[in-house]
Amino acid sequence: xLLRVFNSELRRFPxxxxxxxxxxxxLEFFADRATSYVDAVLATPDDEAxxxxxxxxxxxxxxxxxRTTPYGALRHRLEKRLQxxxxxxxxxxxxxxxxxxxxxxxxVASFDEIHTAATDIRxxxxxxxxxxxxxxxxxxxxxxxxxxxxxxxxxxxxxxTYLCAQRFPSVLEDGDWLTxxxxxxxxxxxxxxxxxxxxxxxxxxxxxxxxxxxxxALLTEAERLALRFGDDRREVASRLGVGRSTAYSRxxxxxxxxxxxxxxxxxxxxxxxxxLRLILDDDVAVPxxxxxxx
Amino acid sequence: MTKDxxxxxxxxxxxxxxxxxxxxxxxxxDVRPGQVRxxxxxxxxxxxxxxxxxxxxxxxxxxxxxxEPGVADxxxxxxxxxxxPLRGRVAIWPNVHATMSFIVLHDVVAELREDVTHRVLxxxxxxxxxxxxxxxxxxxxxxxxxxxxxxxxxxxxxDSIDELALVRPQRSQTPKxxxxxxxxxxxxxxxxxxxxxxxxxxxxxxxxRELTLDQAEAVANVAGVPVADVLAAARPLPDDLERELMExxxxxxxxxRAGTRGEAGAREELGRSAFxxxxxxxGSGRELWRQRIQAMLAAEDx
Numbered sequence: 001x002l003l004r005v006f007n008s009e010l011r012r013f014p015x016x017x018x019x020x021x022x023x024x025x026x027l028e029f030f031a032d033r034a035t036s037y038v039d040a041v042l043a044t045p046d047d048e049a050x051x052x053x054x055x056x057x058x059x060x061x062x063x064x065x066x067r068t069t070p071y072g073a074l075r076h077r078l079e080k081r082l083q084x085x086x087x088x089x090x091x092x093x094x095x096x097x098x099x100x101x102x103x104x105x106x107x108v109a110s111f112d113e114i115h116t117a118a119t120d121i122r123x124x125x126x127x128x129x130x131x132x133x134x135x136x137x138x139x140x141x142x143x144x145x146x147x148x149x150x151x152x153x154x155x156x157x158x159x160x161t162y163l164c165a166q167r168f169p170s171v172l173e174d175g176d177w178l179t180x181x182x183x184x185x186x187x188x189x190x191x192x193x194x195x196x197x198x199x200x201x202x203x204x205x206x207x208x209x210x211x212x213x214x215x216x217a218l219l220t221e222a223e224r225l226a227l228r229f230g231d232d233r234r235e236v237a238s239r240l241g242v243g244r245s246t247a248y249s250r251x252x253x254x255x256x257x258x259x260x261x262x263x264x265x266x267x268x269x270x271x272x273x274x275x276l277r278l279i280l281d282d283d284v285a286v287p288x289x290x291x292x293x294x
Numbered sequence: 295m296t297k298d299x300x301x302x303x304x305x306x307x308x309x310x311x312x313x314x315x316x317x318x319x320x321x322x323x324d325v326r327p328g329q330v331r332x333x334x335x336x337x338x339x340x341x342x343x344x345x346x347x348x349x350x351x352x353x354x355x356x357x358x359x360x361x362e363p364g365v366a367d368x369x370x371x372x373x374x375x376x377x378x379p380l381r382g383r384v385a386i387w388p389n390v391h392a393t394m395s396f397i398v399l400h401d402v403v404a405e406l407r408e409d410v411t412h413r414v415l416x417x418x419x420x421x422x423x424x425x426x427x428x429x430x431x432x433x434x435x436x437x438x439x440x441x442x443x444x445x446x447x448x449x450x451x452x453d454s455i456d457e458l459a460l461v462r463p464q465r466s467q468t469p470k471x472x473x474x475x476x477x478x479x480x481x482x483x484x485x486x487x488x489x490x491x492x493x494x495x496x497x498x499x500x501x502x503r504e505l506t507l508d509q510a511e512a513v514a515n516v517a518g519v520p521v522a523d524v525l526a527a528a529r530p531l532p533d534d535l536e537r538e539l540m541e542x543x544x545x546x547x548x549x550x551r552a553g554t555r556g557e558a559g560a561r562e563e564l565g566r567s568a569f570x571x572x573x574x575x576x577g578s579g580r581e582l583w584r585q586r587i588q589a590m591l592a593a594e595d596x
Contacts, residue, residue, distance in 0.1 A: 033363050036382030040341075040361040043332050043403040045546065049339055056450065057362060060443030064364070067442065111434045156432040165439050173441065243453020246446075253440045 001047075002026050005054045013062050029061050067172045074171055075161040077135075082157075087142055091154040098154035099146055107153035117147045118167050119265040124210075125168055133171060135164070169256050212274030215261045216282075219254070224279045226254035227272070323402055325542060328411035330359055330379060332400040333458045340454040341403060342394070343386050345415055352396040352463075352540045358451050360385045365447045368435040371414060379404035388414060390452065392459040397557070399542040463540060464558045477527045478517035487516050501530050522570035531565045538583040539565050547591065 006026040010017045016025070030037065037057060044050040082088045082097050091097060091104045098104050121144040123136040135141050148163060149155060165172055219227070222240060229235040230251045237247035255268075258275070262268035323329070329344045333356070346355035366372055366385040373384045380403075406414065431437055438444035477499045479487065484495045488509055497503040505513070505525065514521040539548075539561050551560040568587045 036361050036363050036380075039380040039382045039403075043330075043341060043361070044339070045332055045334060045400045045549065049332075049334060052337065052339070056447070060362065060365075060447045062443075063441075063446065064443040106433075111431075111437070152433070159431050159433045162431050162434075162437070162439065169440060172439070243449070243456055245452035245456070246449040249440060249445060249449050256440065 001051055002030065002054060002058075005051065005058050009055065009058045009062060012059070013066055016062065016066060025062070025065075026058075029058060033057070033061065070172050071161065071165060074164060075157060078160055078164060079157055081141065082145070082160075085142055087146060088149070093154065095157045096154040097149065097157065097160065099149045102150075103153075105153050107151065109151045109153075114148055114152050115163060115166060116265070117151050118144055118163055119259050119268075121147050122264040122267070123167070124263050125170065125260055135168060135171070166256065168260055169253060170260060210261065210263075212271040212278060215258070215271055216275050216278040218261055219257065219275075222250060223254040223257055224275075224282070226251045227258065228276060228279045230255065323543075325354060325396060325399065327415065328406045328408065330384065330403045330405065331542065332403055333394060333398045333454075334400050335398045335458055335461045338454050338457045340451055340458060342392075342455070343406070343414070345388075345391070352537060353393050354396065354399065355391055355393055356455075358387045358390050358392075358455050360447065360451055362444075362447050364444045365438070365451070366436050366444075367438060367448065370436070373406070373410065377407070377410050379406050379410075386414060388417065390455070392455045394459050395462050396540040396542060397463050397545075397561075398458045398461050400545050401542065478519045478524060479513055483516065484513065487512055501527070520570075526566045526570035531562070531569055532578060532583075534578055534580045535565050535569060535583045538580045538587070541584075543584075544587065 003022060003026050006022040006029070010022050010025065037054075040053055040057065041050045044053055083090075087100055088097050089100050089104070093104075096104075121140070123140045123144050125136070126134050128134050136144070144167075145160065148160070152159075216224070225239055226236055226247075229239065233244050233247050233251065236251055237244045240247060240250060242250070258272065259265055259268040262271050325331075325344060325347050327344050327346060331342055331344060333340050333342050341359040341361060342354075342356035343359050344354050345357055348354070360366070360370075361380065361382060361384060363383065369389045370385045370387055373379070373386065378384050384404075438448060477484070481492065481495050481499060484490070484498065485492055488495070490498075494503065498505060507521075507525075510521050510524045513524045517524070538544075544561075544564065548557050548560045548564060551564065553560070564587065568583065568590050571590050572583075572586050
């Protein structure tokens with residue numbers, strides 16, 4: 001049954017199917033989760049429910065598997081960037097970083113406060129001539145990290161990676177507009193990719209002037225719907241054909257995507273009205289949209 | 295499948311004998327706090343921890359449970375090692391409560407140790423979720439990243455809990471589910487046989503008025519059917535029997551018999567069968583009905 005499920009689920013993950021067989025992935029999944037998986041399947045009342053649960057667990061595992069490479073790449077590139085910049089220093093505590101010239105200590109701040117600080121700083125995300133995702137023009141990402149560390153004090157690289165993954169959701173998603181041209185979703189930093197090439201300059205200019213129309217075009221149908229009815233979780237749930245909890249999650253993700261595309265929170269607020277007008281003009285009142293992973 | 299893969303499967307699966315520790319041998323247990331149960335309705339299912347029981351209303355208060363590795367957040371209590379009633383870890387969200395009808399509950403998956411149950415219910419159990427995969431956050435604890443497998447699993451769990459909490463039984467007094475067994479005489483034949491008015495005969499056929507045993511025997515003679523069938527068709531099920539049928543101990547039987555007509559119909563039919571069997575029996579009460587249903591099912595299996 002497990003093999004049958006993996007054979008079927010793997011069709012949703014073409015990137016993985018190119019490098020792994022269903023048999024190998026099923027084996028790896030079983031080796032990874034066997035104890036809990038056996039518990040969970042034995043808990044189900046019949047074969048149909050057992051298959052349904054297996055399918056869900058396999059899909060969750062495959063989603064994370066797809067995101068492992070870009071997440072690891074993000075952490076690696078962040079570390080490189082911190083090491084290279086004179087603005088940051090490695091803490092006496094392993095894997096922690098703090099602002100040069102400040103004390104190597106923790107400060108009290110909630111995740112929400114730190115995340116807000118990160119979204120307040122303008123960081124333009126774009127794809128360079130080589131199809132690589134670039135997090136910010138020169139100095140933008142550093143400025144964001146400085147703002148974060150000012151509030152949090154020293155921070156573990158895992159926290160910084162997590163924060164950036166929240167701030168730049170496209171980086172982890174396979175096949176979206178940012179990573180579609182790069183199967184391993186390698187994350188390049190601006191210094192590596194900012195040659196003087198005319199294409200990059202053109203891209204930067206495009207990013208600067210990314211209009212509500214551009215942002216609208218980059219949003220998925222489900223994201224537009226989540227933004228349109230963002231104040232009404234039940235409406236989003238009903239229109240997307242999902243539960244309230246999933247709907248809430250979709251709304252939050254759509255808002256995060258909007259901030260990412262607009263560059264920062266202030267700009268996202270400014271374009272939100274325009275984007276909503278475009279959404280209404282586009283009449284997205286689709287009765288029900290089934291989204292992957294629903 | 296290549297021989298190499300077959301060998302790896304064999305080595306892996308050999309570690310897992312088919313029985314699960316912590317799973318009570320008797321799944322006919324009464325519903326009580328501390329039980330981890332499956333809740334299922336249609337294609338919607340969730341694992342839940344029973345934290346409160348309203349026996350009169352046949353409802354439970356539950357917390358969501360996930361057995362899936364990595365599915366946890368800062369609000370989750372994770373039972374591992376000796377504290378876990380299963381082989382793997384069990385994540386519980388004590389801050390999320392839902393009320394569900396007994397009719398969505400299935401078998402007991404496991405039962406927490408009494409001391410662990412007490413600690414969970416009293417909020418004294420402080421084992422928090424460990425970090426996981428992409429969302430490891432040494433400073434802020436476990437927080438599944440949006441769109442990660444763990445976040446999707448958690449949302450799905452809460453959505454299922456929401457949906458399961460909406461399910462309520464259709465009682466057989468309602469016109470919709472009553473009278474799954476057709477009354478064996480027509481209205482006019484019943485009026486003639488018992489010498490009763492049309493209104494009274496109508497209420498008998500609708501199951502709104504009981505027949506005496508003598509009347510039922512008279513109808514049975516005319517219709518040529520067993521008297522128990524007449525009684526079963528003409529009387530609403532006793533409350534105690536209806537209540538007993540909501541116990542999860544009968545759920546597997548009801549689901550197996552449901553087919554396309556749904557569980558309400560299968561539950562009603564099971565009740566009617568037990569009721570017919572008990573037509574001449576004396577006594578009432580849930581314990582007695584439980585024994586009668588058990589006896590009836592045992593007779594069917596024999």
